[in-house]
Amino acid sequence: MPGIYGNYAPVLEEIKDEMMKRITAYTAEEYQKTGMKIHEHLIARVKSEDSMLEKCQRKGFPQTAQTALRVMKDSIGIRIVCSFIDDIYANIAYIKSFPDCRVVEEKDYIRHAKPNGYRSYHMILEMQSPHADIDGNTPGKYFIEIQLRTIAMDSWASLEHKLKYKKHVENQELIVSELKRCADELAACDVSMQTIRNLIHNS
Amino acid sequence: MRLLLAEDEKELSRALTAILERSNYAVDAVYDGQAAVEQAGNNAYDAMIFDIMMPKLDGIEALKQIRAAGNYTPVLLLTAKAEIDDRVTGLDAGADDYLTKPFAMKELLARIRSMTRRAGDYSPKVLKIGSVTLDTEEQSISCENSIRLASKETRLLEFFMTNAGKSLSTEEIFHHIWGNDDPVNGKVVFMYVSFLNSKLSSINADIIIIGGENSDYTLESGVSVL
Numbered sequence: 001m002p003g004i005y006g007n008y009a010p011v012l013e014e015i016k017d018e019m020m021k022r023i024t025a026y027t028a029e030e031y032q033k034t035g036m037k038i039h040e041h042l043i044a045r046v047k048s049e050d051s052m053l054e055k056c057q058r059k060g061f062p063q064t065a066q067t068a069l070r071v072m073k074d075s076i077g078i079r080i081v082c083s084f085i086d087d088i089y090a091n092i093a094y095i096k097s098f099p100d101c102r103v104v105e106e107k108d109y110i111r112h113a114k115p116n117g118y119r120s121y122h123m124i125l126e127m128q129s130p131h132a133d134i135d136g137n138t139p140g141k142y143f144i145e146i147q148l149r150t151i152a153m154d155s156w157a158s159l160e161h162k163l164k165y166k167k168h169v170e171n172q173e174l175i176v177s178e179l180k181r182c183a184d185e186l187a188a189c190d191v192s193m194q195t196i197r198n199l200i201h202n203s
Numbered sequence: 204m205r206l207l208l209a210e211d212e213k214e215l216s217r218a219l220t221a222i223l224e225r226s227n228y229a230v231d232a233v234y235d236g237q238a239a240v241e242q243a244g245n246n247a248y249d250a251m252i253f254d255i256m257m258p259k260l261d262g263i264e265a266l267k268q269i270r271a272a273g274n275y276t277p278v279l280l281l282t283a284k285a286e287i288d289d290r291v292t293g294l295d296a297g298a299d300d301y302l303t304k305p306f307a308m309k310e311l312l313a314r315i316r317s318m319t320r321r322a323g324d325y326s327p328k329v330l331k332i333g334s335v336t337l338d339t340e341e342q343s344i345s346c347e348n349s350i351r352l353a354s355k356e357t358r359l360l361e362f363f364m365t366n367a368g369k370s371l372s373t374e375e376i377f378h379h380i381w382g383n384d385d386p387v388n389g390k391v392v393f394m395y396v397s398f399l400n401s402k403l404s405s406i407n408a409d410i411i412i413i414g415g416e417n418s419d420y421t422l423e424s425g426v427s428v429l
Contacts, residue, residue, distance in 0.1 A: 111407060113348040184343060185351040188402065192353075195401040199394065 004052045005075065006065035011131045012046045015142050016076045019127065020044050023080065026094040038090055040151060041081035047074060069134045073104070073124045074145035081154045085110065085194045088121055088148045095146065100128040104143065110153075116176065117183025118157065121148040152186040204249040204319060205229045209239035209265065210281065211257045219252075222308050228315075236260025243269045248276050250319050252311075253298075255282045255289060263289075263296050270297035277318040281306070330364045333410040333424035335403065337364055346406040355380055356402070359395055363412060363422035370419040389417035396420055 005012060023042060030038040047055075052068050052075065061067040068075055082088050088110070096103060105124040113119045123146045133140030149157065160179060169175060206223060210216040211234045220230045231246065233239050237259040243251065251269075253262035260268070262280055269278070280293045280301040290301050299318050302311055330337045334346045342357045343349050352360065358380050363371070377387045380395075393416040400412055414420030 111348075111405070181341075181351070184349050187348075187405065188351040188353070191350065191401045191405045192398055195397050199397060 003049045004056070004063060004065060004068045005046075005049075006134070008065060008069060008134060009046070011129065011140070012076055012142065014131070015127055015129055015144065016044050016046055016078070019076070019078060019144055022098065023078070023091075023095075030090070037083075038087050039080045039082045041154075042078070043081075044076070044078040046076055047072075065134055069142070073143040076142065076144045077147070078144060079147045079149070079154075081149050081151055083151060084197055085150060085190050086197075088150065091148055092121065092123065095123065095125070098127075100139075101144075102126045113183070113187070116160070117180035117187075118160065119149070119153045119183065119187060120157065122146070123148070150190050152190050156183050156186055205231070205247070206315070207239065207242055207246070207248045207251040208232045209234070209236065209252070209257060209262065210254040211235060212254070219308075219311075222312075223315075226312055234258075236262060236265035239265045240268050243274055243276070244272065250315055251276055251278045252315070253278060253280055255280055255293065263293050263298075266293070266298055267296050277321075279311075279314055279318060330361060332364050332367050332422065333408065335406070335408045335410050337361060344402065344406060344408075346408045348406040350402050350406055352402065353398075355395060356399055360399055363399075363420070367410075367422045367424065370421050372419050373417050376420065392420075393417070 003009060020042070023039075027038050027042075030036065052072065053063050055072060056063045056067045059072075061071055080088075080091050082091065095101065102125065103123060104126050105122075107122045109118055109120045109122065125144045125146065126141050127144055128139040129142055130138075131140045132138045133142060135141075156179075163169060163175065163179065204227075206228050208216060208219060208223070208230055210219065210232070213234065216232050216234065220232050223230045231242055231248075233242055235258045236253075239251070239253060239257075239262075240260065243265075253265060255262040257265075262282075266278055266280070269276075277299040278297065280290075280298045281304060282289050282293070282301060283304045290303075293301055300314050302314060328338065328340050330339070336345050337343075337357070337360055338345075339357055339361055342352045342354065344352060344360065359376070362376065362379050373389045373392050374387050376392050377389075381388070381391070396412050396414065403411060409426060410422060410424040411426045412420050412422050
């Protein structure tokens with residue numbers, strides 16, 4: 001059924017599943033080696049029809065498969081939520097080792113938090129697929145957006161998301177500054193827990 | 204600022220009140236130690252001035268009761284006797300300062316300013332070393348990012364920043380932050396220095412604390428931390 005992704009909708013699902021399989025595989029490998037889970041939560045989705053249509057329109061682009069697959073890079077989204085900050089960077093190292101994936105863009109909002117306090121690591125990958133892509137390339141190239149966060153960063157982001165989508169909030173300025181304070185306090189816990197983990201491992 | 208004056212000589216009380224009010228203090232005057240204790244319990248004062256010889260309860264007794272109730276407002280004692288015992292007893296009972304009568308008004312005013320200065324603005328609230336700003340009120344450090352500190356971490360970093368570049372021993376660090384009552388615990392000092400270094404690193408700071416467990420530690424700047 002033709003939608004915003006045209007004929008490519010099933011390919012997107014396949015690519016998403018392939019990436020999930022790989023993440024699950026290296027997670028199992030790490031678990032074998034260390035007895036520790038390198039992530040706590042792993043979620044993946046192909047952006048819904050409605051969301052993608054809305055985004056194309058909001059950004060001022062035509063609502064076409066070309067926009068959805070080439071201009072927008074988050075048709076496939078994966079979120080990896082970890083217990084510790086170092087686990088995030090361990091996941092990144094594994095992902096960067098896949099030979100058929102190229103990092104198109106990455107933003108470290110952990111070392112360079114956004115002014116509102118948001119922390120996370122964002123990566124856009126271009127993954128190769130045996131299926132041709134919308135530009136006629138074979139192997140086809142498909143974008144995947146990966147977000148890596150700690151549990152604390154993820155909680156904060158969910159709350160901040162709710163604030164962004166509520167129309168009228170009283171004391172907006174005060175709430176925003178208090179949310180930032182919470183972000184900094186949560187970051188302090190993340191850093192301290194990582195330090196404690198390091199101290200335990202090093203002793 | 205608001206002061207509590209407890210002086211039983213009404214003439215002197217009126218004179219002191221007038222001069223203090225001219226120096227922009229709000230003054231509540233009482234004439235015995237019991238009234239002083241009651242007033243101190245009912246209102247918040249920035250400083251208190253007590254005569255020692257007063258009816259009902261003397262100045263030292265009133266002070267003891269006030270301190271026992273958990274009130275740490277600075278107190279200055281006025282004494283007619285130039286007796287060392289009175290001064291010692293008064294200071295040990297919790298007084299911050301004393302003045303023997305007769306005294307010069309300008310000295311009383313200067314001592315009040317000195318007492319209230321320490322309670323408020325004496326130590327800087329915001330410190331900066333290198334690219335790092337420590338806000339001791341907010342308990343946060345900022346550079347490129349900002350992050351929050353726990354209470355002891357704040358005091359520890361404040362100690363390092365006000366002594367930047369100096370080599371500080373584990374013992375003096377422990378006593379300064381954790382107090383003089385417990386035996387020196389080098390492990391907890393090392394742990395907290397580790398916490399601080401991790402947090403400094405997380406905000407991309409250009410300062411770092413060098414030193415190992417049970418050694419001396421120094422806050423150094425101009426360092427790239429990674």
